[in-house]
Amino acid sequence: MDSIDLSVVMPCLNEEKTVGNCIREAQKYIKDNGISGEIIVVDNKSDDASAKVAKRSGARVLIQKRRGYGIAIRTGIRAAKGKVIIICDCDMTYDIYHLDDIYIPLKTGEYEVMIGDRLKNTDKGAMPLSHKIGGYMLSLLGRLRYHVDVRDFHCGLRGITKEAVSRLEFRTEGMEFATEMIAEAAAADLLIGQTEVVLRRCPYDREPKLRTVRDGFRHLIFILAWRKDGRR
Numbered sequence: 001m002d003s004i005d006l007s008v009v010m011p012c013l014n015e016e017k018t019v020g021n022c023i024r025e026a027q028k029y030i031k032d033n034g035i036s037g038e039i040i041v042v043d044n045k046s047d048d049a050s051a052k053v054a055k056r057s058g059a060r061v062l063i064q065k066r067r068g069y070g071i072a073i074r075t076g077i078r079a080a081k082g083k084v085i086i087i088c089d090c091d092m093t094y095d096i097y098h099l100d101d102i103y104i105p106l107k108t109g110e111y112e113v114m115i116g117d118r119l120k121n122t123d124k125g126a127m128p129l130s131h132k133i134g135g136y137m138l139s140l141l142g143r144l145r146y147h148v149d150v151r152d153f154h155c156g157l158r159g160i161t162k163e164a165v166s167r168l169e170f171r172t173e174g175m176e177f178a179t180e181m182i183a184e185a186a187a188a189d190l191l192i193g194q195t196e197v198v199l200r201r202c203p204y205d206r207e208p209k210l211r212t213v214r215d216g217f218r219h220l221i222f223i224l225a226w227r228k229d230g231r232r
């Protein structure tokens with residue numbers, strides 16, 4: 001395929017029960033809208049059959065043996081061929097079939113970065129109260145620090161243009177990547193938009209990957225240490 005309009009990048013750690021469904025949702029969106037697209041699953045050293053399920057479901061699978069949300073996404077972004085890159089968790093907590101509100105503003109050039117906002121549309125039981133409070137406080141601090149009107153800094157559904165990626169330099173490896181992406185975009189004066197999305201409850205019981213205290217402190221330290229020149 002000479003030209004790809006959309007790359008859907010999914011960081012994946014032990015999601016064998018859901019990654020196939022997420023790939024099929026993304027495939028259906030691409031097909032039903034006549035988009036030239038690809039789906040990249042970055043397996044982050046899973047202990048289960050996530051990579052096999054993803055490959056069998058039709059995704060391009062990359063293996064990143066160094067664990068970390070940020071480094072998995074960075075691996076996928078570097079490999080992406082699409083003019084627009086949409087990043088999405090592959091645990092079925094986001095609707096990957098209705099992506100127009102993220103894809104179209106990026107495709108048309110209205111925005112260079114799009115961030116999902118889950119705060120008004122979170123299904124019961126989809127997010128622990130501690131995560132809601134911590135996320136709200138860190139997003140507030142991020143808005144003040146980077147002078148951007150982004151309500152939800154940590155949404156796992158977001159997008160960026162390939163051209164915008166070429167102007168940024170990501171360094172973080174953990175969950176704080178979500179904050180770094182907005183910080184770097186703001187420092188580069190990129191056009192940042194946001195749209196409401198629904199956070200659904202994961203369809204099966206699992207151990208949360210997010211560690212409230214540890215990951216919260218990583219976000220906080222990043223916010224406090226970040227400087228506009230990109231050095232920490």
